[in-house]
Amino acid sequence: MATAQAARPMTAEEKKVIFASSLGTVFEWYDFYLFAVLAIFFTDKFYPPGNPTVALLASLATLAAAFFAALMAASAATAAAHLGQLSDPLARAVLWGAVWDMTRDAEMPTRQFVDLVLGAVPAEASISVVQQALRQVRAAIDQYADPQWRPTGMHALAEALHQWLRDAEPGSDRQLTFARNFASAASTPEQLDLVAALLDGSEVLDGLVMDVDLRWALVQRLASAGRASAADIDRELARDNTATGQRMAAMANASRPEAQAKADAWLAMTTDNSLPNAVLGAMIGGFQHPDQVALTQPFVDRYFEVAASVWSSRTHEMAQDIVTGLFPVYSIDADTVAKADAFLARDDIEAPVRR
Secondary structure (H helix, E strand, O other): OOOOOOOOOOOOOHHHHHHHHHHHHHHHHHHHHHHHHHHHHHHHHHHOOOOHHHHHHHHHHHHHHHHHHHHHHEEEEEEHHHHHHHHOHHHHHHHHHHHHHHOOOOOOHHHHHHHHHHHHHHHHOOOOHHHHHHHHHHHHHHHOOOOOOHHHHHHHHHHHHHHHHHHHHOOOOOHHHHHHHHHHOOHHHHHHHHHHHHHHHOOOOOOOOOOOHHHHHHHHHHHHHHHHHHHHHHHHHHHHOOOHHHHHHHHHHHHHOHHHHHHHHHHHHHHOOOHHHHHHHHHHHHHHOOOOHHHHHHHHHHHHHHHOOOHHHHHHHHHHHHHHOOOOOOOOOOHHHHHHHHHOOOOOOOOHHHO
């Protein structure tokens, strides 16, 4: 005859978890109970008089909204925490979009989003989702994170990308994606040394094809980090003297962390009407770099000086690229906001510029 197995006694940690969760549940339900009891009082104080029944229903609807909002927030947080464990690709894609929306809307801290991406990307099978997630995590670190924490976030991202690059199947899309993103995120001397070694061939990863696009990605990062000179960029351009190569060289030169390089790029972007649209866009992308806020800070005032005039002197497309692309997005502070408000208050600003 089978005998009953003695129950395992709970550990101290399990008891603490049960106690804490029970206490939190009690307080939450007490809040809802208190609101329900006082709903009649709220109808007189916060809702228009005239129909007590409608006012009471509105008060109770507020309670219901708060209740379901709490459930939705908890569900979203739970789903986000287990994103990498979901087997359904459609469900994962929906959740990836949801957590990015939460981050962009300041409902999820950037640090939490970074941790989520670093934990979920290795398990994500769709390369398009991986690429999109990496673009989003980089945007979150550059634009939404505390500037003091940004180097920490970038270092964590680069280290993870380095490991994923080493672990990726040779010759796969994932390997190429991780290589490009690692090059873009590299920041420490050791990481930049690896970028340089991949470019000069002293470091070779099995299956990784060093095509012109990847080479320019490596050159771009070395240039923006001060590890590639104008002469280095010219030598790379000699290898790929195509329209794409000229565009990439323009971007790399504009990204060099030197005051003169920024001044030269600014002068060309704002006065040279012969620049092709593609080259102008590339130069804007190189000029605006989150690691170079101190170098681009002197151009904040100059932006508001030229933003209105370029609309009348350039084509619509080029003027739009300049006005939107050169806005000091990485120098947002109270002073920049005040200058933007003063600019918008002017009477001579055309409607497209104002928008």
